[in-house]
Amino acid sequence: MSVTDTIFDLIDMRSFSNLWYWIALAVTWSSTSHWVLGVPFDMVLRARRKGGQAAEDLVTITRVNVGRLMYIGREGGLILAVLISFVLTSLALLGFWYRFEFAQAIFLLAFPLSIVGMKSLAAARAIERRLEQGDSDADTVARMLARHRFWVQVIGMMAITVTAFYGMLQNFHMSVFG
Numbered sequence: 001m002s003v004t005d006t007i008f009d010l011i012d013m014r015s016f017s018n019l020w021y022w023i024a025l026a027v028t029w030s031s032t033s034h035w036v037l038g039v040p041f042d043m044v045l046r047a048r049r050k051g052g053q054a055a056e057d058l059v060t061i062t063r064v065n066v067g068r069l070m071y072i073g074r075e076g077g078l079i080l081a082v083l084i085s086f087v088l089t090s091l092a093l094l095g096f097w098y099r100f101e102f103a104q105a106i107f108l109l110a111f112p113l114s115i116v117g118m119k120s121l122a123a124a125r126a127i128e129r130r131l132e133q134g135d136s137d138a139d140t141v142a143r144m145l146a147r148h149r150f151w152v153q154v155i156g157m158m159a160i161t162v163t164a165f166y167g168m169l170q171n172f173h174m175s176v177f178g
Helices: 003-010 019-034 041-050 052-097 101-132 138-177
Strands: none
Touching: 019 041, 019 101, 019 138, 041 052, 041 138, 052 101, 052 138, 101 138
């Protein structure tokens, strides 16, 4: 048995029957819902509980990350939109038209993340407007980040549910018609 055979046995290209895919899916959505606009959510909770310096730190880190996201959106937004659309369309065609399971798995992971990306850009724009108006109250920022996190979690739950059902269907199909 060669090294490549060992690697491909460990990393099976039949993604929905592979434990590593499900671990990656769980870690991806867990990280996505914890890091809201690049701000760790425990920092939001600490700012709400303690106030003071923790609240100032929350507003500062949020201002920095919102500025970073808006800069990326303004400078490279069009190019990113075209590139992401191309990649998602290619994955969808490879996966669902040509029945390449690895592309299906990546699409079911990447498509909801692209929705979260658009939602994050909209939330960053709303927070930026608030901060420019001088409303840099930590409670307002924490509330906006919590609202955004809620929607990220809703998208994540729907994505995991759809992926799980589709994965079970694929595994069933492979075991019956294999």
